[in-house]
Amino acid sequence: MNDILCLLVAACCASAAAAISVPEAPNGRIASSTPDQSSNEVRALPGYRQQLPSKHFSGYITVDEQAGRRLFYYLVLAETPSDVLLLWLTGGPGCSSMDAFTYEHGPLLFSFKPGADEPGRTPTLSDIELNPNPHSWSKTASVLYVDSPAGTGFSYADKPSGYVTNDTVTIDDLEVFVARLFEQYTQLRQLQLYVAGESYGGVFVPLLTQRLLRHNQRQAAGSSGSGSSSGSGSSSGSGSRRPYNIAGYVVGNAVTDNAVDARGQVDYAFGAGLVDADTHRDTIRTCEAHDWRTAAGSPCGDAMDRLEAAMGPVNAYDILAPCFSGSGSSQQAAAAGAASSGSMLRPAAAAAAAPVIAASSWATNLFAARKAAGGGSGATLRHTISCADRRAALLYYNAPAVRAAIHAGTLEQAGRWEPCSDVLHYTFTAGSMIPMHRELVAAGLRALVYSGTADYVVPFTGSRAWVYGLGLKASKPWHAWSMPGSKQVSGHAVQFEQQQPQQQRRRQAGRQRQAGRLTFATVQGAGHMVPQTHAAQALALLQLWLDQQL
Incomplete structure (x- = not known):
């Protein structure tokens, strides 16, 4: 399942610069060989005293010369033979994929040494220790973490205009990024590419997947162009004239459609016992009459306010967590310096958004909340998701020694690393992703849509509704799934399939596309x-799906 082509001979590939022929693994997958660019290899990380579990590479790809927009990437090669490359995009918009590297499914676990973070002490870089993550997604695939758009994480622009962006420009830049990255790391083309992400990544992922798919279709039709006609850059070079080995995509708790996502929140709140039947009924009646437009001061927005007031200050991102989102913080939130807000995030808010500054709490970044979320003073407070401790990452990624090790820009170049950006001026332009999913599955791609069942922000109820609404035939009905070797139910899944007519099947990137398959799974x-709250289950889910055993 994991295969960045780069290898597990990682133990001693000091000469990473030379291209290596790709050996076949015993299971038919590709054993990792080494990408062409040794100058971008990460050879050691502060706080980690062992050899890295696999080869790591990082650096920048310039995607717009005029504005000087540069996207930062961190490439983790598979720890075992694999032919899969996951391109990971965290949501926001404006939230760093390096946060997922640090706290979700990266190869290392970040923590403070015992006692280093006690009240009254100011931790330093030497107080942070890194250890192997037994549930890293690099156990089963190579993972490419990308900070997108520019202004996110370590990515930056030379001009202020480079931070004024929208969904279209973001995908334009990502298309250029992929083309130019594959020119540098040519062996990546041999891997099966899956675009993956979570939250607002539910918009980025299908849009980018569609863009890459259409690139392949143009190549099959004899066109040599790349990039959209409205793109902000052009992906020149041989990489842009070759098809991508795009196999599918993965989205988790994914923002998809304003109305469906908002209705899903209302149904979830009632089903989870957070509101009573009258509140549930009244909210649906009001919002259906106003097309689920939840802008501040609108009838539906006011109804959602009443529903969330009835819920109380629960942690909207994990209703089972002991931390809460009110003005008073739990011990965990206080220790994290977490921003807390009484207003919950709602996906439909993005529909009413004009250009917004992606600032305040992570919640605000996720959906451009219709009114400013609360938050303390200072960057640390303003960029911490409620009830989440990001102190280790903030200290680690703003240390000059770490930035040098991972080839990230200096503070003067790229600014402070934050979990979510406070410099973006972002306009939401994409609309519903439901037609996009229908198109991608019809084209023969595989899709995994997964949802944590304790999330109110983008709940499984909404995702389940739109997945079933695609009208695909269930090829594997609803069933429980478990981690290998366990009888404990880890979640539930259903698989849908759309068989294409024989005449519509096409050979793309060297393999025959037949039936598109979409799997919906809960955790x-x-x-x-x-992956942050249920790391073992998330890895097992990914492995089972890649092996077509889910």
């Missing part, structure tokens, strides 16, 4: 960021 008890 029992997991929150908005499934």
